[in-house]
Amino acid sequence: MSLLSVDNLQISFSTRNGISTAVNGISFTVEKNQITAIIGESGSGKSVSCYAMLGLIPSPPGRIDGGTALFEGKDLLSLSEDELRKIRGRDIAMIFQDPMTCLNPFMTIGDQLIEPLRLHKNMGKADAKARAIELLDEVGMRSPAQCFSCYPHEFSGGMRQRVMIAMALINEPKLLIADEPTTALDVTIQAQILRLIADLQNSHDIGVLLISHDLAVVADIADQIIVMERGNLVEKGEPKAIFENAQHPYTQKLLDAIPSAERASQEGASDPLIEISSLRTWFYSDNSQEPVKAVDDVSLTINRGEILGLVGESGSGKSTLGRSILRLAPITDGTITFDGTDLTQLSGAALKGFRRRMQMIFQDPFASLNPRMTVFDTLAEPLLLHNIVDRKGLxxxxxxxxxxxxxxxxxxxxxxxxxSGGQRQRIAIGRALATQPEFIVADEPVSALDVTIQAQILELLQDLGREHGLTMLFVSHDLAVIRQIADHIAVMYHGKLVERGTAAEIFGSPQDPYTQRLLASIPGKKSLAEPISA
Structure with missing residues (x-):
């Protein structure tokens, strides 16, 4: 008997425009000691299917119109809230996509981790703490004993997500539902977490239902892949069959959108636009005498018309370097020369005038766009501020x-x-282009997007770069994305630049051990090693 057997699941939502079907009669199984991956874009119904089985969709407006979801012989859809509460967190655990909205900001990480152990296993506080610290170490948290006493706001997004993973795994459930568990994580931590989930699944006979929009992420660990489009199950099969002989056009579209490794480096004449020399950006804390050396003695040249990919894990200093170049972060030492002008010597009106020539695309467009301004106002602001057009030409x-x-x-x-997220990112790109800049820093501009939308944004940036002659620093932790878009690649580790070269050099013959480790962690390497046939 399957651990989980879903049959003809139907879910709809009441909207102002009538009834909207979110899930249209899907059926699938999850076996013990196997990983089933559900793949699809935002709005395909993959997450809502899993939420419904655990009684986590709001009703109204959501409702389950039909079907069954048998877990160890019990239909989850017919259980009461009290019965479901006994199963959730003990027998079935869930890793949510957005940890900041799921972690209690008023409780320490430790208190939140030990709560399910004490609730479901009646474990003593000391034993629960020891188990929590052990699992924090397993999911890659530095100084786990110290992290135990911290609050969620003290962690980065990736660290909070690791805490959520630890919380889900702490009771060693029979079924683990992981909703985009590695979306915000670096490639090395992503590989570590996926390997951890796979190891726990093997050692404890856990069934895993893994939700993702990225086929490459699930390629190496899934036993079965289910592809959903607009509430319908359009294809399912083993990874090898999906990657080598996808039958449905939508699956083929998802495969085509996986970042390609075929972009050749542009080897033109050397014409430096930006020259960085011995740059240091250090941050000092009131509680420590030692500074955080976010950028530590970095020297770098970016040529005109070049797309330089900057890669590294969270905390490596790559985003701080991009902000420092644009003078959005305080510089401790060093020089930044832009077209012959030392930006570190500029301030006030002189710096403001230069900002027309340098722009930034931020990682989260929803946070960087003013929610009270229309698209027209957002795009008009830089045009009017820098006197690029008058009111008549606006x-x-x-x-x-x-x-x-x-x-x-x-x-x-x-x-x-x-x-949508992809459309908001296009607005952010339009705002960056409004001043007709020569240089753009793109800070993780596609990290939160579906793979097909990601491919559209990358193509857009490449087209705009050629059309407008842009020079770009493209910051990312995703090596596959970097390889597709970048002419040259620079690798940062703990604030230092450890390697630079063409994409072919970095991927074909990496010299630094850290670069080698990053490359070894790329998801989907096994399944993507062979050509994909339509």
């Missing part, structure tokens, strides 16, 4: 920007919350 300038980033012109009066 409408035409904004329409050209909308065309450039592939958004319909009639969207200009909408607000950020009315757009």
């Amino acid at each position: 409408d035409n300038a904004i329409q050209r920007l909308m065309d450039d980033v592939g958004l319909a012109r009639n969207f200009v009066r909408k607000y950020p919350h009315e757009f």
Whole structure:
């Protein structure tokens, strides 16, 4: 008997426009000691299917219209809330995608970790603490004993996600539902977490239902892959069959959107636009005499028209380096020369004038776009601030920007919350282009996007780079993305630049041990090693 057997599951939501079908009669199984992966874009119904089985969709507006979900012979869809509560966290655990909204900000990490142990296993406080610290170490937390007493706001997004994974695994459940568990994690930690999940599944006969939008992430560890599109199950099979002989056009589209390794480096004449020499950006804490050396003695040249990929784990200093170049972070020492001008010597009006030539695309467009400003106002602000156009020419300038980033012109009066993640990122790119800059820092611009939307944004950035002659520093922890878009690659580790070369050199013959470790952690290497046939 299967650990979980879902049959003809149907879910809908009541909206202002009537009934919307979210899941349309899907059926699948999860076996003991196996990993079943559900793949699909945002809105495909993959997450809501799992939430419904655990009684976690709001009702109304959501409702289950039909089907069964048998877990060890019990239909989860027919259980009461009290019966489900006994199963959740003990027999079935879930790793949620957004840890910041799931962790209690008023409780320490330790108290939240030991709560399920004491609730479901009646474990003593000392034993529960020891187990919690042990698991924090397993999921890659530095100084786990110290982390035990910290609060969620003291951790980065990736660290909070590791805490959520530890919390889900702490009771060694029979079924683990992992909803995009590695989306915000570096490639090395991502590989570590996926390996940890796979090891626990093997050693404890845990069944795993892994939700993801990225086929490459699940390629090496899944026993079965289910592909969903708009609430329908369109294909399922073993990874080898999916990757080598996908039958459905939607599956083929997902495979085609996986970042390609075929981009050749652009070897043109050396014409430096930005020259960084011995740059240091250090941060000092009131509680410590030792500074945090976010950027530590970095020297780097970026040539005109070049896309330089900057890669490294969280905390390596790559985002701080990008912000430092744009003078958005305080510089401790060193020089940044932009087209012959030392930016470290500029301030006030002189620096403001230079900002027209340098722009930034931030990682989270929802946080960087003003929720009270329409798209028109967002794009108009830099145009008017830098006197690029007057009021008479404003409408035409904004329409050209909308065309450039592939958004319909009639969207200009909408607000950020009315757009998808990919559309919001296009707005952010349009805002960065508004000043007609020569240089752009793109800080993880596709990290939170579905693989197909990610491919669209990467193609857009490449096209805009060629069309406008842009020079770009593209910051990412995703080596596959970096390889697709970058002419040259620089690798950062603990604030230092440890390696630089063409994409072919870095991927073909990495010299630094840290670069070698990053490359070894790329997801999907086994399944992606062979050509994919349609």
